[in-house]
Amino acid sequence: MCSSRLLALGLWLIAASASAAPAWQALGKPLAADEIASWDIDVRPDGVGLPPGHGSVEEGQVVYDTHCASCHGTFGESTDYLALAGGVGSLGTATPQRTVGSKLDYATTLWDYINRAMPFNRSKALSVNEVYAVTAYVLNLNDILPADAVLDERSLPQVEMPNRRGFTQTHGMMRTDGKPDVRNATCMKDCLKTPPQVSSALPAGFAHQLYGELSPHFRQFVVAAPAAVAPTPAALAASNGCLACHAAQQTRVGPAFADVARRYAAVADAPAQLRQKVRAGGSGVWGSALMPPQTTVTDAALDQILGWILAGAAAP
Ligand code: HEC
Ligand code: HEC
Numbered sequence: 508m509c510s511s512r513l514l515a516l517g518l519w520l521i522a523a524s525a526s527a528a529p530a531w532q533a534l535g536k537p538l539a540a541d542e543i544a545s546w547d548i549d550v551r552p553d554g555v556g557l558p559p560g561h562g563s564v565e566e567g568q569v570v571y572d573t574h575c576a577s578c579h580g581t582f583g584e585s586t587d588y589l590a591l592a593g594g595v596g597s598l599g600t601a602t603p604q605r606t607v608g609s610k611l612d613y614a615t616t617l618w619d620y621i622n623r624a625m626p627f628n629r630s631k632a633l634s635v636n637e638v639y640a641v642t643a644y645v646l647n648l649n650d651i652l653p654a655d656a657v658l659d660e661r662s663l664p665q666v667e668m669p670n671r672r673g674f675t676q677t678h679g680m681m682r683t684d685g686k687p688d689v690r691n692a693t694c695m696k697d698c699l700k701t702p703p704q705v706s707s708a709l710p711a712g713f714a715h716q717l718y719g720e721l722s723p724h725f726r727q728f729v730v731a732a733p734a735a736v737a738p739t740p741a742a743l744a745a746s747n748g749c750l751a752c753h754a755a756q757q758t759r760v761g762p763a764f765a766d767v768a769r770r771y772a773a774v775a776d777a778p779a780q781l782r783q784k785v786r787a788g789g790s791g792v793w794g795s796a797l798m799p800p801q802t803t804v805t806d807a808a809l810d811q812i813l814g815w816i817l818a819g820a821a822a823p
Contacts, residue, residue, distance in 0.1 A: 550619040554664030557615065561659035562640025564652060570633065570641040574626045577797050583648040587760060587796040588627070592648035595669045608649025612674050614666035618642045628799035639663070740815030741822070747804040749812065755820040762793040764820035771817060778813050785809060 550556040562570075572581075579585050583592030583606070594604025603609075607617050622638045624630050633641065639658045646652040646666065658666075744750055752760035771777035784792075786809075788800035804812070 548623070550615050550622075552613040552615055552664065554615060554660060557618065557660040557663060558635050559660050560635035560639050561657055562636045562638070562643055563657040564640075564643045564647040564654050566636075567640035567642070567644025567647070570637045571644045574629075574633065575641065578627060583645060587794075591645050595649060595651075598670065598673060606649070607645065608651060608669070610670055611668050612671050614642070614646060614651075614663055614668055617645065618663055621645075740811045741820075743804075743808045744812050744815070747801070747808060747812070749801075749804075752798070755822065760796050761798055764816040768817050768819045777817055778810070781813050781816075782809060785813070 548556070575591075578588040579591045580587075584590055590604070590606050592606055592608055594606045594609035596609070597604045598609055607620075611617055618638060621633070621642060622631075622635075626632065642663070643652055643656055643658040646658075647654060647656065649669075651666065651669065652658075738746065741755070744753070753762070753764055755764050757763050758766070767781070771781065774780065785798070785801045785804075788798045790797040801809075
């Protein structure tokens with residue numbers, strides 16, 4: 508076909524498609540700027556995305572003591588959840604201590620994280636100014652800001668984090684030279700004579716175990732198939748967030764459910780007692796860590812979960 512006929516065919520196709528608007532063009536509606544803005548929440552290292560606002564270290568201490576200290580410790584030192592202070596300069600040593608003070612390269616990341624996710628049990632509850640203030644206080648706990656510092660959308664991006672230049676792209680997962688990040692001899696035959704050993708390099712006891720038994724978390728997706736299978740108590744514990752802090756057999760932030768079963772084995776009104784405790788939250792029975800009030804789990808789901816816990820929390 509000569510090129511002018513090809514061109515003519517192309518024009519005909521354009522003309523034909525213009526005459527009847529395709530169905531998809533009638534779908535949806537253009538988004539208004541304020542609708543886009545509600546999704547456009549990221550905050551960048553240079554401060555783009557930060558809302559106007561301000562807060563001082565002093566104001567931040569009040570916010571911190573009220574909303575954060577119960578989990579992160581009075582001076583950000585608690586390892587029940589995560590330490591927020593300390594470890595500056597320790598990353599290259601044999602005992603690296605990773606905190607937001609020691610590891611982050613930009614202070615805006617700290618603001619963004621707190622703004623999106625903290626307090627853990629009531630995220631998005633802080634005002635913009637409170638987030639500036641508590642960010643300033645956490646930086647002060649890390650000796651990065653002086654006690655009289657005030658942060659706003661202009662000064663926060665100027666804060667120089669100690670690990671600003673500590674990030675590297677020269678390790679396996681981040682090669683930038685186009686080469687694959689695995690090194691292996693090519694194998695075309697009998698390659699699995701020795702089964703591969705899969706292992707985790709995270710330090711045992713901390714991050715390695717932090718989220719406990721993960722299989723019930725996966726289960727909900729598998730079970731959620733159209734067959735409308737009633738979720739198991741373990742799946743209910745997962746979907747209601749209990750397994751963020753508890754595991755069936757191991758102590759995490761909260762006690763192992765099997766230990767709860769042992770402790771309450773001889774207590775006649777254990778279900779009622781524990782229902783009230785889980786609803787109200789609290790600490791002191793198992794240690795100093797705090798269980799936030801569990802307000803979103805339904806009565807029916809909570810009864811099922813507690814029945815499962817008190818029966819020993821066996822794997823389903
Ligand atoms: C109920 C307990 C709880 C409360 C209250 C709480 N946090 Fe957290 N915080 C956590 C947990 C748990 C994590 C880890 C979350 C994860 O890894 O998914 C965390 C993580 C963080 C991190 C990230 C730490 C890191 O090393 O990456 C910051 C920063 C933080 N919290 C700040 C705050 C601030 C500020 C407040 C108060 C406004 C607060 N938290 C209140 C439990 C809590
Ligand atoms: C943010 C962490 C966290 C979450 C989420 C959480 N717990 Fe707890 N839980 C704890 C801690 C910490 C304790 C220990 C409290 C104490 O020592 O009094 C605890 C204690 C308990 C106990 C024993 C109470 C007692 O007085 O002996 C039960 C039962 C329990 N949790 C069930 C649940 C259930 C069910 C859920 C989900 C609906 C849940 N927890 C969610 C942290 C958590």
